Amino acid sequence: MDSIRALREYPVSKVVLAVGEQKTSGERIARKIAEKMAKELKTVWDVRIVEIDKKNVMRAASQLVRIIKDEKERGENTILNVSGSLRTFAVAAYIAACVTGSKLISSIPLYNERDEEVGIEEIVEIPVLPVDFPGKEQLEIISAVGNGVKSLDELVLKLNPDIKKGSQEFRGERSRISHHIAKLEDIGFVRRRKVGRNVRIEVTGLGKIISEVFACQNSSIRISEN
Numbered sequence: 001m002d003s004i005r006a007l008r009e010y011p012v013s014k015v016v017l018a019v020g021e022q023k024t025s026g027e028r029i030a031r032k033i034a035e036k037m038a039k040e041l042k043t044v045w046d047v048r049i050v051e052i053d054k055k056n057v058m059r060a061a062s063q064l065v066r067i068i069k070d071e072k073e074r075g076e077n078t079i080l081n082v083s084g085s086l087r088t089f090a091v092a093a094y095i096a097a098c099v100t101g102s103k104l105i106s107s108i109p110l111y112n113e114r115d116e117e118v119g120i121e122e123i124v125e126i127p128v129l130p131v132d133f134p135g136k137e138q139l140e141i142i143s144a145v146g147n148g149v150k151s152l153d154e155l156v157l158k159l160n161p162d163i164k165k166g167s168q169e170f171r172g173e174r175s176r177i178s179h180h181i182a183k184l185e186d187i188g189f190v191r192r193r194k195v196g197r198n199v200r201i202e203v204t205g206l207g208k209i210i211s212e213v214f215a216c217q218n219s220s221i222r223i224s225e226n
Contacts, residue, residue, distance in 0.1 A: 009123075010079060014046040016067060018089065020054040027054075052089065058205030060092035061099075065212040068100045083107035083120070097128045099213050104128055133210065134189065138180050142189055142203055142211050151198040152178055 017034045020027045031049075038047045050067065053059045068078045080097050082090040083106050090106075097104040103125060110121040134142070141159070149155045153165065156174050163169045181201060184190045189207035192199050203211065 012045060012079070013076070014048075014071075015041050017047065017049045018052045018085075019049060021051045022053075022055060052092070054086050054089050057088050057092045057095070058209070060089060061095040062205070062209050062212060064093060064096035065100060065209050068096060068102055069212060072100075077102065079103045079105060081105050081107075082126075083123075094126070094128065095209065097126075099131045099209055101128075101130070131210075133213075134184065134187075138184055138189075139210070141177060141180050142184065142207050145190060145201055145203050145207075148200060148202040150195070150200055152181070152201065155181075155201060 017038060019031050019034050034049050038049055041047045050063075052063050064080070071078050078100070080093045080102055082093050082104065085093070094104060096102065105123055105125050107120040108122045108124060109117045110119040112118045133139070141155070144155060144158050149158065152174060156170060156177055157163070157165065159177065160170075160173055163173065181190060181192070184207070185192060188204055189210060190201055190203055192201055194200075
């Protein structure tokens with residue numbers, strides 16, 4: 001609670017409290033605490049509670065990116081506070097902060113002479129590494145792959161619905177997209193696996209997060225144009 005109150009030094013208008021999706025014994029306690037905090041914080045800020053997958057780091061990061069995206073569409077920036085959080089959630093928040101360029105903060109606990117935690121000593125901002133995003137064409141390919149395609153040919157036609165399969169134009173596009181897929185696989189955004197005679201293409205967890213950010217950037221551009 002102290003680490004949230006300390007946010008008064010930031011231009012905060014809303015607080016989003018994250019609880020785990022999993023209904024574990026420890027999570028029941030966390031939910032009660034979150035509900036109590038929400039009641040107290042509502043006197044100062046707009047507050048809501050969201051469920052985050054605290055066991056699956058990549059899914060949690062994707063969920064956080066979606067929250068950041070929604071706030072961005074409203075013209076708001078997001079500060080991620082990982083004070084006292086589970087390690088898995090802290091890692092997910094760090095990934096989300098890296099790919100969205102959001103601020104990430106944590107608190108340094110304050111202890112008394114009996115080594116009891118009595119509050120916070122300081123709020124620190126954690127530096128995040130900038131992400132080298134794929135180019136526009138590669139981002140469009142990731143988006144087109146979506147939940148997966150059965151073959152490279154399917155992906156080519158999905159990206160170019162007007163060209164005829166087997167034509168010279170089709171073969172040229174197939175070669176170009178195959179080159180991009182190889183690069184995207186090397187950096188961990190997609191993976192290929194053989195299924196029968198075909199090679200299925202799927203987006204990885206990291207690729208899905210990048211796709212979320214790409215969608216966020218596009219929506220921001222549309223908003224600014226309007």
